[in-house]
Amino acid sequence: MNLSNMVKLRKKEGANPVIAEIKVYSPKHGDLLRGRDPLDILRIYERSGVAGISYITANEFKGNFDTLRQICNETDLPVLRKDFITSKGEIERTAEVGASAILLITRILGEKTAEFVDYALDHGLDTLVEVHSIEEARIANETNTTMIGINNRDIAILERDDGNVELTERLCRHVRGDVVRVSESGIRSIDDLKRALKCADAALIGTAFMMAENTEEFVRAFVEAGR
Numbered sequence: 001m002n003l004s005n006m007v008k009l010r011k012k013e014g015a016n017p018v019i020a021e022i023k024v025y026s027p028k029h030g031d032l033l034r035g036r037d038p039l040d041i042l043r044i045y046e047r048s049g050v051a052g053i054s055y056i057t058a059n060e061f062k063g064n065f066d067t068l069r070q071i072c073n074e075t076d077l078p079v080l081r082k083d084f085i086t087s088k089g090e091i092e093r094t095a096e097v098g099a100s101a102i103l104l105i106t107r108i109l110g111e112k113t114a115e116f117v118d119y120a121l122d123h124g125l126d127t128l129v130e131v132h133s134i135e136e137a138r139i140a141n142e143t144n145t146t147m148i149g150i151n152n153r154d155i156a157i158l159e160r161d162d163g164n165v166e167l168t169e170r171l172c173r174h175v176r177g178d179v180v181r182v183s184e185s186g187i188r189s190i191d192d193l194k195r196a197l198k199c200a201d202a203a204l205i206g207t208a209f210m211m212a213e214n215t216e217e218f219v220r221a222f223v224e225a226g227r
């Protein structure tokens, strides 16, 4: 099942649709993996009942394509590839490795966003078009994307800012309601999660999960909150 449909299924089941990110490093927080194996994090996320897995292949976040391939081979959950995609060849590679969805950043692709969405859809991928402003939401709304993500943090400065769910609350009404809407980044607590899910269909969380003392307990609490 692809990521957008998995989000809808988890929502129907009464769980909070959470996309859990295996985030090994961030420019703001530094090392997040702390010597763990990314596949062990994957198993914990699977056991916690998340709707899908996100993995960043971008060099700036110390990701790599082989780990993405391993994750896709090891799980039945839909996997989202996050990177600063600027070529159609990267869309083909993402489909070939078995990922379910690909992130396409409006800030980077601009007027090419719609064309890249169609190319990804034609290769069997779900698309998460990422926006950080009303203008970018307008571009995203004009595409055939299955999902639109509101990044609460500013990817142009590699998320060194302290964005939070206020941006989701502010932008959501500008994002089409007929696509899966995802609130991304800066979600650190159950309260943040509940605020995000008031207007988005799913929440994408990385740092808070990677920094948790007891990851499974922490992630499961997010998935089950309010049940």
Ligand SMILES: O=P(O)(O)OC[C@@H](O)[C@@H](O)c1c[nH]c2ccccc12
Pocket (backbone or CB within 6 Å): 021, 023, 056, 058, 061, 082, 083, 084, 103, 130, 151, 153, 155, 184, 185, 186, 187, 204, 205, 206, 207, 208
């Ligand atoms: O670690 P956080 O604040 O929970 O954010 C996760 C994810 O949204 C973030 O890593 C992200 C969102 N869009 C991106 C694009 C590239 C790299 C990373 C990202």
